[in-house]
Amino acid sequence: MIRSSQPGVRLRGLGKDYGARTAVGSIDLDVERGECFALLGPNGAGKTTTISMLAGVVTPTRGWIEICGIELGSDPYAAKVKVGLVPQEIALYEELSALQNLRYFGALYGLRGATLAERIDQSLEVVGLRDRTREQVKTYSGGMKRRLNIAAGLLHRPQVLILDEPTVGVDPQSRNQIFSTVRALRDAGTTIVYSTHYMEEAEALCDRVAIMDAGKVIASGTVPELVAAHTRDEVIIELGGDPAAVAEASRAACAGGATLHGGSLLHIGPSSRGLGSVIGGIEQCGAVVVRIASHQATLENAFLALTGRALRDEP
Ligand SMILES: Nc1ncnc2c1ncn2[C@@H]1O[C@H](COP(=O)(O)OP(=O)(O)OP(=O)(O)O)[C@@H](O)[C@H]1O
Ligand SMILES: [Mg+2]
Structure with a gap:
Protein backbone atom coordinates (compact mmCIF):
# COMPACT_ATOMS: atom_id res chain seq x y z
CA MET A 1 0.00 0.00 0.00
CA ILE A 2 1.35 3.44 -0.91
CA ARG A 3 0.13 6.46 1.01
CA SER A 4 1.43 9.45 -0.92
CA SER A 5 1.31 11.70 2.14
CA GLN A 6 3.85 9.40 3.79
CA PRO A 7 7.48 10.50 4.08
CA GLY A 8 10.06 9.06 1.69
CA VAL A 9 11.66 7.21 4.59
CA ARG A 10 10.33 6.55 8.07
CA LEU A 11 12.35 4.75 10.75
CA ARG A 12 11.03 3.85 14.16
CA GLY A 13 13.06 2.26 16.95
CA LEU A 14 15.50 0.98 14.34
CA GLY A 15 18.53 -0.82 15.75
CA LYS A 16 21.18 -3.42 15.03
CA ASP A 17 23.34 -5.49 17.38
CA TYR A 18 26.34 -7.53 16.28
CA GLY A 19 26.72 -9.95 19.18
CA ALA A 20 27.33 -7.83 22.26
CA ARG A 21 28.09 -4.71 20.18
CA THR A 22 25.26 -2.31 19.46
CA ALA A 23 26.04 -0.75 16.07
CA VAL A 24 22.75 1.22 16.03
CA GLY A 25 20.68 1.72 19.19
CA SER A 26 17.14 2.83 18.44
CA ILE A 27 16.66 5.43 15.73
CA ASP A 28 13.54 7.40 14.85
CA LEU A 29 13.77 9.47 11.66
CA ASP A 30 11.51 10.91 8.98
CA VAL A 31 12.90 11.96 5.62
CA GLU A 32 10.35 13.90 3.57
CA ARG A 33 9.74 13.06 -0.07
CA GLY A 34 12.02 15.02 -2.37
CA GLU A 35 14.24 16.04 0.54
CA CYS A 36 18.03 15.66 0.63
CA PHE A 37 18.85 14.41 4.12
CA ALA A 38 22.39 14.09 5.49
CA LEU A 39 23.56 11.50 7.98
CA LEU A 40 26.63 13.05 9.52
CA GLY A 41 28.81 11.24 12.03
CA PRO A 42 32.32 10.20 12.97
CA ASN A 43 33.79 6.78 12.11
CA GLY A 44 31.78 3.97 13.62
CA ALA A 45 28.74 6.19 14.33
CA GLY A 46 26.43 3.68 12.66
CA LYS A 47 25.78 5.46 9.34
CA THR A 48 26.55 2.50 7.07
CA THR A 49 24.65 0.11 9.32
CA THR A 50 21.59 2.41 9.24
CA ILE A 51 21.85 2.81 5.47
CA SER A 52 22.29 -0.93 4.94
CA MET A 53 19.12 -1.62 6.96
CA LEU A 54 17.28 1.05 4.95
CA ALA A 55 18.32 -0.58 1.68
CA GLY A 56 17.25 -3.99 2.95
CA VAL A 57 20.74 -5.53 2.88
CA VAL A 58 21.15 -5.82 6.68
CA THR A 59 18.34 -7.21 8.81
CA PRO A 60 17.47 -4.99 11.79
CA THR A 61 17.58 -6.42 15.31
CA ARG A 62 14.66 -4.16 16.29
CA GLY A 63 12.35 -1.51 14.91
CA TRP A 64 10.82 -0.93 11.50
CA ILE A 65 11.42 0.87 8.21
CA GLU A 66 8.92 2.37 5.81
CA ILE A 67 9.92 3.38 2.27
CA CYS A 68 7.34 5.64 0.54
CA GLY A 69 4.63 4.22 2.76
CA ILE A 70 5.62 0.54 2.30
CA GLU A 71 6.89 -1.34 5.32
CA LEU A 72 10.13 -3.06 4.37
CA GLY A 73 9.61 -5.97 6.78
CA SER A 74 6.15 -6.84 5.42
CA ASP A 75 6.72 -6.25 1.69
CA PRO A 76 10.49 -6.37 1.10
CA TYR A 77 10.38 -6.57 -2.71
CA ALA A 78 7.99 -3.63 -3.16
CA ALA A 79 10.00 -1.52 -0.71
CA LYS A 80 13.44 -2.46 -2.08
CA VAL A 81 12.66 -1.58 -5.71
CA LYS A 82 11.97 1.97 -4.55
CA VAL A 83 15.49 2.25 -3.15
CA GLY A 84 18.81 2.77 -4.94
CA LEU A 85 21.93 2.13 -2.88
CA VAL A 86 25.32 3.64 -3.67
CA PRO A 87 27.53 1.78 -1.20
CA GLN A 88 30.54 3.17 0.66
CA GLU A 89 32.80 0.45 -0.72
CA ILE A 90 32.74 0.62 -4.53
CA ALA A 91 30.69 -2.35 -5.71
CA LEU A 92 31.73 -2.94 -9.33
CA TYR A 93 33.32 -5.79 -11.24
CA GLU A 94 36.82 -4.55 -12.09
CA GLU A 95 37.30 -7.03 -14.95
CA LEU A 96 34.11 -5.90 -16.70
CA SER A 97 33.60 -2.66 -18.61
CA ALA A 98 31.26 0.10 -17.41
CA LEU A 99 28.62 -1.06 -19.89
CA GLN A 100 28.89 -4.69 -18.81
CA ASN A 101 28.63 -3.69 -15.15
CA LEU A 102 25.52 -1.61 -15.80
CA ARG A 103 23.93 -4.34 -17.92
CA TYR A 104 24.51 -6.76 -15.07
CA PHE A 105 23.07 -4.48 -12.34
CA GLY A 106 20.16 -3.45 -14.57
CA ALA A 107 19.30 -7.11 -15.21
CA LEU A 108 19.19 -7.69 -11.44
CA TYR A 109 16.34 -5.15 -11.39
CA GLY A 110 14.57 -6.96 -14.24
CA LEU A 111 15.51 -4.41 -16.93
CA ARG A 112 15.96 -5.84 -20.41
CA GLY A 113 16.47 -4.87 -24.07
CA ALA A 114 15.74 -1.33 -25.22
CA THR A 115 14.65 -0.17 -21.75
CA LEU A 116 17.92 -1.37 -20.23
CA ALA A 117 19.97 0.30 -22.99
CA GLU A 118 18.07 3.57 -22.53
CA ARG A 119 18.46 3.52 -18.73
CA ILE A 120 22.19 2.79 -19.02
CA ASP A 121 22.56 5.70 -21.41
CA GLN A 122 20.63 8.06 -19.12
CA SER A 123 22.49 6.96 -15.97
CA LEU A 124 25.87 7.48 -17.65
CA GLU A 125 24.70 10.90 -18.83
CA VAL A 126 23.59 11.90 -15.32
CA VAL A 127 27.00 11.09 -13.79
CA GLY A 128 28.91 12.60 -16.74
CA LEU A 129 30.51 9.32 -17.80
CA ARG A 130 29.99 8.83 -21.52
CA ASP A 131 33.61 8.12 -22.49
CA ARG A 132 35.56 4.90 -22.11
CA THR A 133 32.43 2.93 -21.28
CA ARG A 134 33.82 -0.13 -23.09
CA GLU A 135 37.07 -0.21 -21.08
CA GLN A 136 37.55 -2.45 -18.06
CA VAL A 137 36.69 -0.69 -14.80
CA LYS A 138 40.14 -1.51 -13.40
CA THR A 139 41.58 1.05 -15.84
CA TYR A 140 39.33 3.84 -14.44
CA SER A 141 40.42 6.57 -12.04
CA GLY A 142 38.96 6.63 -8.51
CA GLY A 143 36.56 9.44 -9.46
CA MET A 144 35.28 7.55 -12.52
CA LYS A 145 34.66 4.44 -10.40
CA ARG A 146 32.75 6.52 -7.82
CA ARG A 147 30.57 8.01 -10.59
CA LEU A 148 29.95 4.61 -12.15
CA ASN A 149 29.05 3.30 -8.68
CA ILE A 150 26.36 6.04 -8.55
CA ALA A 151 25.14 5.24 -12.08
CA ALA A 152 24.59 1.62 -11.01
CA GLY A 153 22.30 2.80 -8.20
CA LEU A 154 20.19 4.93 -10.60
CA LEU A 155 19.32 2.40 -13.32
CA HIS A 156 15.93 1.42 -11.94
CA ARG A 157 14.99 5.07 -11.22
CA PRO A 158 14.64 4.71 -7.46
CA GLN A 159 12.36 7.08 -5.59
CA VAL A 160 14.78 7.00 -2.67
CA LEU A 161 18.51 7.19 -3.40
CA ILE A 162 20.93 6.38 -0.60
CA LEU A 163 24.54 7.47 -1.00
CA ASP A 164 27.10 6.33 1.56
CA GLU A 165 30.10 8.70 1.55
CA PRO A 166 30.01 9.04 -2.24
CA THR A 167 32.89 11.53 -2.56
CA VAL A 168 35.64 9.74 -0.65
CA GLY A 169 38.92 9.86 -2.60
CA VAL A 170 37.72 11.95 -5.55
CA ASP A 171 39.17 15.18 -6.95
CA PRO A 172 37.25 18.50 -6.81
CA GLN A 173 36.02 18.08 -10.41
CA SER A 174 34.48 14.66 -9.76
CA ARG A 175 33.10 15.92 -6.46
CA ASN A 176 31.39 18.80 -8.26
CA GLN A 177 29.97 16.38 -10.80
CA ILE A 178 28.62 14.21 -7.97
CA PHE A 179 27.10 17.29 -6.27
CA SER A 180 25.41 18.31 -9.55
CA THR A 181 24.06 14.77 -9.93
CA VAL A 182 22.62 14.78 -6.41
CA ARG A 183 21.08 18.25 -6.89
CA ALA A 184 19.54 17.29 -10.25
CA LEU A 185 18.03 14.11 -8.80
CA ARG A 186 16.68 15.98 -5.77
CA ASP A 187 15.20 18.67 -8.03
CA ALA A 188 13.52 15.92 -10.06
CA GLY A 189 11.80 14.72 -6.86
CA THR A 190 14.08 11.91 -5.69
CA THR A 191 14.38 11.54 -1.92
CA ILE A 192 18.06 11.45 -1.00
CA VAL A 193 19.79 10.08 2.09
CA TYR A 194 23.45 11.11 2.00
CA SER A 195 26.02 9.99 4.53
CA THR A 196 29.23 11.95 4.94
CA HIS A 197 31.87 13.18 7.37
CA TYR A 198 32.26 16.37 5.37
CA MET A 199 30.35 19.29 6.88
CA GLU A 200 30.60 21.36 3.70
CA GLU A 201 28.80 18.62 1.76
CA ALA A 202 25.93 18.59 4.23
CA GLU A 203 25.83 22.40 4.14
CA ALA A 204 25.94 22.60 0.34
CA LEU A 205 23.52 19.81 -0.52
CA CYS A 206 21.18 18.86 2.26
CA ASP A 207 17.89 20.31 3.49
CA ARG A 208 18.22 18.66 6.91
CA VAL A 209 20.91 16.86 8.82
CA ALA A 210 20.96 14.17 11.52
CA ILE A 211 24.16 13.92 13.54
CA MET A 212 24.87 10.37 14.63
CA ASP A 213 27.39 9.14 17.17
CA ALA A 214 27.83 5.77 18.85
CA GLY A 215 24.71 4.34 17.23
CA LYS A 216 22.39 7.21 18.21
CA VAL A 217 20.94 10.29 16.51
CA ILE A 218 22.15 12.99 18.90
CA ALA A 219 20.76 16.02 17.03
CA SER A 220 18.77 16.77 13.90
CA GLY A 221 17.46 19.80 12.05
CA THR A 222 18.44 22.25 9.34
CA VAL A 223 22.04 23.49 9.36
CA PRO A 224 21.06 26.92 10.79
CA GLU A 225 19.00 25.21 13.52
CA LEU A 226 21.89 22.94 14.54
CA VAL A 227 24.37 25.80 14.48
CA ALA A 228 22.13 28.05 16.59
CA ALA A 229 21.36 25.30 19.12
CA HIS A 230 24.84 23.88 19.65
CA THR A 231 27.45 26.56 19.11
N1 LIG B 1 29.33 -6.77 10.20
C1 LIG B 1 29.69 -6.25 11.38
N2 LIG B 1 30.06 -7.03 12.41
C2 LIG B 1 30.41 -6.50 13.60
N3 LIG B 1 30.42 -5.17 13.87
C3 LIG B 1 30.06 -4.35 12.90
C4 LIG B 1 29.68 -4.83 11.60
N4 LIG B 1 29.35 -3.76 10.82
C5 LIG B 1 29.53 -2.66 11.60
N5 LIG B 1 29.96 -3.02 12.83
C6 LIG B 1 30.24 -2.08 13.95
O1 LIG B 1 29.14 -1.23 14.09
C7 LIG B 1 29.58 0.11 14.41
C8 LIG B 1 29.02 1.06 13.38
O2 LIG B 1 29.68 0.83 12.13
P1 LIG B 1 29.25 1.57 10.78
O3 LIG B 1 30.06 0.95 9.68
O4 LIG B 1 27.78 1.55 10.67
O5 LIG B 1 29.76 3.05 11.07
P2 LIG B 1 29.89 4.29 10.09
O6 LIG B 1 29.23 5.45 10.77
O7 LIG B 1 29.43 3.94 8.74
O8 LIG B 1 31.48 4.55 10.10
P3 LIG B 1 32.45 5.08 8.92
O9 LIG B 1 32.29 6.58 8.91
O10 LIG B 1 33.82 4.70 9.42
O11 LIG B 1 32.07 4.42 7.64
C9 LIG B 1 31.11 0.04 14.47
O12 LIG B 1 31.47 -0.14 15.84
C10 LIG B 1 31.44 -1.19 13.66
O13 LIG B 1 32.65 -1.76 14.11
MG1 LIG C 1 30.33 3.90 6.91
Whole structure:
Protein backbone atom coordinates (compact mmCIF):
# COMPACT_ATOMS: atom_id res chain seq x y z
CA MET A 1 0.00 0.00 0.00
CA ILE A 2 1.35 3.44 -0.91
CA ARG A 3 0.13 6.46 1.01
CA SER A 4 1.43 9.45 -0.92
CA SER A 5 1.31 11.70 2.14
CA GLN A 6 3.85 9.40 3.79
CA PRO A 7 7.48 10.50 4.08
CA GLY A 8 10.06 9.06 1.69
CA VAL A 9 11.66 7.21 4.59
CA ARG A 10 10.33 6.55 8.07
CA LEU A 11 12.35 4.75 10.75
CA ARG A 12 11.03 3.85 14.16
CA GLY A 13 13.06 2.26 16.95
CA LEU A 14 15.50 0.98 14.34
CA GLY A 15 18.53 -0.82 15.75
CA LYS A 16 21.18 -3.42 15.03
CA ASP A 17 23.34 -5.49 17.38
CA TYR A 18 26.34 -7.53 16.28
CA GLY A 19 26.72 -9.95 19.18
CA ALA A 20 27.33 -7.83 22.26
CA ARG A 21 28.09 -4.71 20.18
CA THR A 22 25.26 -2.31 19.46
CA ALA A 23 26.04 -0.75 16.07
CA VAL A 24 22.75 1.22 16.03
CA GLY A 25 20.68 1.72 19.19
CA SER A 26 17.14 2.83 18.44
CA ILE A 27 16.66 5.43 15.73
CA ASP A 28 13.54 7.40 14.85
CA LEU A 29 13.77 9.47 11.66
CA ASP A 30 11.51 10.91 8.98
CA VAL A 31 12.90 11.96 5.62
CA GLU A 32 10.35 13.90 3.57
CA ARG A 33 9.74 13.06 -0.07
CA GLY A 34 12.02 15.02 -2.37
CA GLU A 35 14.24 16.04 0.54
CA CYS A 36 18.03 15.66 0.63
CA PHE A 37 18.85 14.41 4.12
CA ALA A 38 22.39 14.09 5.49
CA LEU A 39 23.56 11.50 7.98
CA LEU A 40 26.63 13.05 9.52
CA GLY A 41 28.81 11.24 12.03
CA PRO A 42 32.32 10.20 12.97
CA ASN A 43 33.79 6.78 12.11
CA GLY A 44 31.78 3.97 13.62
CA ALA A 45 28.74 6.19 14.33
CA GLY A 46 26.43 3.68 12.66
CA LYS A 47 25.78 5.46 9.34
CA THR A 48 26.55 2.50 7.07
CA THR A 49 24.65 0.11 9.32
CA THR A 50 21.59 2.41 9.24
CA ILE A 51 21.85 2.81 5.47
CA SER A 52 22.29 -0.93 4.94
CA MET A 53 19.12 -1.62 6.96
CA LEU A 54 17.28 1.05 4.95
CA ALA A 55 18.32 -0.58 1.68
CA GLY A 56 17.25 -3.99 2.95
CA VAL A 57 20.74 -5.53 2.88
CA VAL A 58 21.15 -5.82 6.68
CA THR A 59 18.34 -7.21 8.81
CA PRO A 60 17.47 -4.99 11.79
CA THR A 61 17.58 -6.42 15.31
CA ARG A 62 14.66 -4.16 16.29
CA GLY A 63 12.35 -1.51 14.91
CA TRP A 64 10.82 -0.93 11.50
CA ILE A 65 11.42 0.87 8.21
CA GLU A 66 8.92 2.37 5.81
CA ILE A 67 9.92 3.38 2.27
CA CYS A 68 7.34 5.64 0.54
CA GLY A 69 4.63 4.22 2.76
CA ILE A 70 5.62 0.54 2.30
CA GLU A 71 6.89 -1.34 5.32
CA LEU A 72 10.13 -3.06 4.37
CA GLY A 73 9.61 -5.97 6.78
CA SER A 74 6.15 -6.84 5.42
CA ASP A 75 6.72 -6.25 1.69
CA PRO A 76 10.49 -6.37 1.10
CA TYR A 77 10.38 -6.57 -2.71
CA ALA A 78 7.99 -3.63 -3.16
CA ALA A 79 10.00 -1.52 -0.71
CA LYS A 80 13.44 -2.46 -2.08
CA VAL A 81 12.66 -1.58 -5.71
CA LYS A 82 11.97 1.97 -4.55
CA VAL A 83 15.49 2.25 -3.15
CA GLY A 84 18.81 2.77 -4.94
CA LEU A 85 21.93 2.13 -2.88
CA VAL A 86 25.32 3.64 -3.67
CA PRO A 87 27.53 1.78 -1.20
CA GLN A 88 30.54 3.17 0.66
CA GLU A 89 32.80 0.45 -0.72
CA ILE A 90 32.74 0.62 -4.53
CA ALA A 91 30.69 -2.35 -5.71
CA LEU A 92 31.73 -2.94 -9.33
CA TYR A 93 33.32 -5.79 -11.24
CA GLU A 94 36.82 -4.55 -12.09
CA GLU A 95 37.30 -7.03 -14.95
CA LEU A 96 34.11 -5.90 -16.70
CA SER A 97 33.60 -2.66 -18.61
CA ALA A 98 31.26 0.10 -17.41
CA LEU A 99 28.62 -1.06 -19.89
CA GLN A 100 28.89 -4.69 -18.81
CA ASN A 101 28.63 -3.69 -15.15
CA LEU A 102 25.52 -1.61 -15.80
CA ARG A 103 23.93 -4.34 -17.92
CA TYR A 104 24.51 -6.76 -15.07
CA PHE A 105 23.07 -4.48 -12.34
CA GLY A 106 20.16 -3.45 -14.57
CA ALA A 107 19.30 -7.11 -15.21
CA LEU A 108 19.19 -7.69 -11.44
CA TYR A 109 16.34 -5.15 -11.39
CA GLY A 110 14.57 -6.96 -14.24
CA LEU A 111 15.51 -4.41 -16.93
CA ARG A 112 15.96 -5.84 -20.41
CA GLY A 113 16.47 -4.87 -24.07
CA ALA A 114 15.74 -1.33 -25.22
CA THR A 115 14.65 -0.17 -21.75
CA LEU A 116 17.92 -1.37 -20.23
CA ALA A 117 19.97 0.30 -22.99
CA GLU A 118 18.07 3.57 -22.53
CA ARG A 119 18.46 3.52 -18.73
CA ILE A 120 22.19 2.79 -19.02
CA ASP A 121 22.56 5.70 -21.41
CA GLN A 122 20.63 8.06 -19.12
CA SER A 123 22.49 6.96 -15.97
CA LEU A 124 25.87 7.48 -17.65
CA GLU A 125 24.70 10.90 -18.83
CA VAL A 126 23.59 11.90 -15.32
CA VAL A 127 27.00 11.09 -13.79
CA GLY A 128 28.91 12.60 -16.74
CA LEU A 129 30.51 9.32 -17.80
CA ARG A 130 29.99 8.83 -21.52
CA ASP A 131 33.61 8.12 -22.49
CA ARG A 132 35.56 4.90 -22.11
CA THR A 133 32.43 2.93 -21.28
CA ARG A 134 33.82 -0.13 -23.09
CA GLU A 135 37.07 -0.21 -21.08
CA GLN A 136 37.55 -2.45 -18.06
CA VAL A 137 36.69 -0.69 -14.80
CA LYS A 138 40.14 -1.51 -13.40
CA THR A 139 41.58 1.05 -15.84
CA TYR A 140 39.33 3.84 -14.44
CA SER A 141 40.42 6.57 -12.04
CA GLY A 142 38.96 6.63 -8.51
CA GLY A 143 36.56 9.44 -9.46
CA MET A 144 35.28 7.55 -12.52
CA LYS A 145 34.66 4.44 -10.40
CA ARG A 146 32.75 6.52 -7.82
CA ARG A 147 30.57 8.01 -10.59
CA LEU A 148 29.95 4.61 -12.15
CA ASN A 149 29.05 3.30 -8.68
CA ILE A 150 26.36 6.04 -8.55
CA ALA A 151 25.14 5.24 -12.08
CA ALA A 152 24.59 1.62 -11.01
CA GLY A 153 22.30 2.80 -8.20
CA LEU A 154 20.19 4.93 -10.60
CA LEU A 155 19.32 2.40 -13.32
CA HIS A 156 15.93 1.42 -11.94
CA ARG A 157 14.99 5.07 -11.22
CA PRO A 158 14.64 4.71 -7.46
CA GLN A 159 12.36 7.08 -5.59
CA VAL A 160 14.78 7.00 -2.67
CA LEU A 161 18.51 7.19 -3.40
CA ILE A 162 20.93 6.38 -0.60
CA LEU A 163 24.54 7.47 -1.00
CA ASP A 164 27.10 6.33 1.56
CA GLU A 165 30.10 8.70 1.55
CA PRO A 166 30.01 9.04 -2.24
CA THR A 167 32.89 11.53 -2.56
CA VAL A 168 35.64 9.74 -0.65
CA GLY A 169 38.92 9.86 -2.60
CA VAL A 170 37.72 11.95 -5.55
CA ASP A 171 39.17 15.18 -6.95
CA PRO A 172 37.25 18.50 -6.81
CA GLN A 173 36.02 18.08 -10.41
CA SER A 174 34.48 14.66 -9.76
CA ARG A 175 33.10 15.92 -6.46
CA ASN A 176 31.39 18.80 -8.26
CA GLN A 177 29.97 16.38 -10.80
CA ILE A 178 28.62 14.21 -7.97
CA PHE A 179 27.10 17.29 -6.27
CA SER A 180 25.41 18.31 -9.55
CA THR A 181 24.06 14.77 -9.93
CA VAL A 182 22.62 14.78 -6.41
CA ARG A 183 21.08 18.25 -6.89
CA ALA A 184 19.54 17.29 -10.25
CA LEU A 185 18.03 14.11 -8.80
CA ARG A 186 16.68 15.98 -5.77
CA ASP A 187 15.20 18.67 -8.03
CA ALA A 188 13.52 15.92 -10.06
CA GLY A 189 11.80 14.72 -6.86
CA THR A 190 14.08 11.91 -5.69
CA THR A 191 14.38 11.54 -1.92
CA ILE A 192 18.06 11.45 -1.00
CA VAL A 193 19.79 10.08 2.09
CA TYR A 194 23.45 11.11 2.00
CA SER A 195 26.02 9.99 4.53
CA THR A 196 29.23 11.95 4.94
CA HIS A 197 31.87 13.18 7.37
CA TYR A 198 32.26 16.37 5.37
CA MET A 199 30.35 19.29 6.88
CA GLU A 200 30.60 21.36 3.70
CA GLU A 201 28.80 18.62 1.76
CA ALA A 202 25.93 18.59 4.23
CA GLU A 203 25.83 22.40 4.14
CA ALA A 204 25.94 22.60 0.34
CA LEU A 205 23.52 19.81 -0.52
CA CYS A 206 21.18 18.86 2.26
CA ASP A 207 17.89 20.31 3.49
CA ARG A 208 18.22 18.66 6.91
CA VAL A 209 20.91 16.86 8.82
CA ALA A 210 20.96 14.17 11.52
CA ILE A 211 24.16 13.92 13.54
CA MET A 212 24.87 10.37 14.63
CA ASP A 213 27.39 9.14 17.17
CA ALA A 214 27.83 5.77 18.85
CA GLY A 215 24.71 4.34 17.23
CA LYS A 216 22.39 7.21 18.21
CA VAL A 217 20.94 10.29 16.51
CA ILE A 218 22.15 12.99 18.90
CA ALA A 219 20.76 16.02 17.03
CA SER A 220 18.77 16.77 13.90
CA GLY A 221 17.46 19.80 12.05
CA THR A 222 18.44 22.25 9.34
CA VAL A 223 22.04 23.49 9.36
CA PRO A 224 21.06 26.92 10.79
CA GLU A 225 19.00 25.21 13.52
CA LEU A 226 21.89 22.94 14.54
CA VAL A 227 24.37 25.80 14.48
CA ALA A 228 22.13 28.05 16.59
CA ALA A 229 21.36 25.30 19.12
CA HIS A 230 24.84 23.88 19.65
CA THR A 231 27.45 26.56 19.11
CA ARG A 232 27.93 30.31 18.98
CA ASP A 233 30.41 32.90 17.77
CA GLU A 234 32.82 33.68 20.60
CA VAL A 235 36.26 34.92 21.47
CA ILE A 236 38.48 32.72 23.65
CA ILE A 237 41.21 34.26 25.78
CA GLU A 238 43.86 32.13 27.42
CA LEU A 239 45.24 33.65 30.60
CA GLY A 240 48.70 33.14 32.06
CA GLY A 241 51.01 34.52 34.74
CA ASP A 242 50.74 34.52 38.51
CA PRO A 243 47.89 32.18 39.62
CA ALA A 244 46.46 34.68 42.09
CA ALA A 245 46.40 37.36 39.36
CA VAL A 246 44.77 34.88 36.92
CA ALA A 247 42.09 34.07 39.50
CA GLU A 248 41.40 37.77 40.14
CA ALA A 249 41.34 38.60 36.41
CA SER A 250 38.94 35.69 35.78
CA ARG A 251 36.61 36.85 38.56
CA ALA A 252 36.55 40.37 37.16
CA ALA A 253 35.94 39.15 33.58
CA CYS A 254 33.15 36.80 34.68
CA ALA A 255 31.48 39.64 36.60
CA GLY A 256 31.50 41.47 33.23
CA GLY A 257 29.74 38.61 31.39
CA ALA A 258 32.61 36.29 30.35
CA THR A 259 32.53 32.56 31.11
CA LEU A 260 35.47 30.66 32.56
CA HIS A 261 36.41 27.26 31.08
CA GLY A 262 39.11 24.93 32.35
CA GLY A 263 40.82 27.30 34.79
CA SER A 264 42.52 29.71 32.37
CA LEU A 265 40.23 29.99 29.34
CA LEU A 266 37.76 32.83 29.19
CA HIS A 267 34.95 32.71 26.63
CA ILE A 268 33.38 35.98 25.51
CA GLY A 269 30.42 35.98 23.16
CA PRO A 270 28.31 35.74 21.13
CA SER A 271 29.57 39.21 20.19
CA SER A 272 33.06 40.43 20.99
CA ARG A 273 31.72 43.73 22.33
CA GLY A 274 33.58 44.71 25.50
CA LEU A 275 36.68 42.71 24.52
CA GLY A 276 38.97 45.73 24.94
CA SER A 277 37.85 46.39 28.51
CA VAL A 278 38.17 42.66 29.41
CA ILE A 279 41.78 42.65 28.15
CA GLY A 280 42.46 45.93 30.00
CA GLY A 281 41.04 44.37 33.19
CA ILE A 282 43.24 41.28 32.82
CA GLU A 283 46.36 43.40 32.55
CA GLN A 284 45.29 45.59 35.47
CA CYS A 285 45.07 42.48 37.64
CA GLY A 286 48.67 41.58 36.70
CA ALA A 287 47.71 38.53 34.58
CA VAL A 288 48.90 37.97 31.00
CA VAL A 289 46.95 37.30 27.79
CA VAL A 290 48.70 34.23 26.33
CA ARG A 291 46.42 33.72 23.32
CA ILE A 292 43.28 35.14 21.74
CA ALA A 293 41.28 33.00 19.30
CA SER A 294 37.94 33.46 17.63
CA HIS A 295 35.52 30.55 17.47
CA GLN A 296 32.87 30.73 14.77
CA ALA A 297 29.40 29.28 14.89
CA THR A 298 29.71 26.74 12.07
CA LEU A 299 28.28 23.30 11.48
CA GLU A 300 31.75 21.86 12.12
CA ASN A 301 31.92 23.50 15.55
CA ALA A 302 28.37 22.35 16.35
CA PHE A 303 29.41 18.83 15.28
CA LEU A 304 32.53 18.93 17.48
CA ALA A 305 30.53 20.33 20.41
CA LEU A 306 28.09 17.41 20.07
CA THR A 307 30.52 14.59 19.30
CA GLY A 308 33.70 15.70 21.13
CA ARG A 309 37.26 15.53 19.85
CA ALA A 310 38.32 12.01 20.87
CA LEU A 311 39.23 9.55 18.12
CA ARG A 312 36.60 6.85 17.81
CA ASP A 313 39.01 3.91 17.88
CA GLU A 314 40.57 5.00 21.19
CA PRO A 315 39.58 2.80 24.15
N1 LIG B 1 29.33 -6.77 10.20
C1 LIG B 1 29.69 -6.25 11.38
N2 LIG B 1 30.06 -7.03 12.41
C2 LIG B 1 30.41 -6.50 13.60
N3 LIG B 1 30.42 -5.17 13.87
C3 LIG B 1 30.06 -4.35 12.90
C4 LIG B 1 29.68 -4.83 11.60
N4 LIG B 1 29.35 -3.76 10.82
C5 LIG B 1 29.53 -2.66 11.60
N5 LIG B 1 29.96 -3.02 12.83
C6 LIG B 1 30.24 -2.08 13.95
O1 LIG B 1 29.14 -1.23 14.09
C7 LIG B 1 29.58 0.11 14.41
C8 LIG B 1 29.02 1.06 13.38
O2 LIG B 1 29.68 0.83 12.13
P1 LIG B 1 29.25 1.57 10.78
O3 LIG B 1 30.06 0.95 9.68
O4 LIG B 1 27.78 1.55 10.67
O5 LIG B 1 29.76 3.05 11.07
P2 LIG B 1 29.89 4.29 10.09
O6 LIG B 1 29.23 5.45 10.77
O7 LIG B 1 29.43 3.94 8.74
O8 LIG B 1 31.48 4.55 10.10
P3 LIG B 1 32.45 5.08 8.92
O9 LIG B 1 32.29 6.58 8.91
O10 LIG B 1 33.82 4.70 9.42
O11 LIG B 1 32.07 4.42 7.64
C9 LIG B 1 31.11 0.04 14.47
O12 LIG B 1 31.47 -0.14 15.84
C10 LIG B 1 31.44 -1.19 13.66
O13 LIG B 1 32.65 -1.76 14.11
MG1 LIG C 1 30.33 3.90 6.91
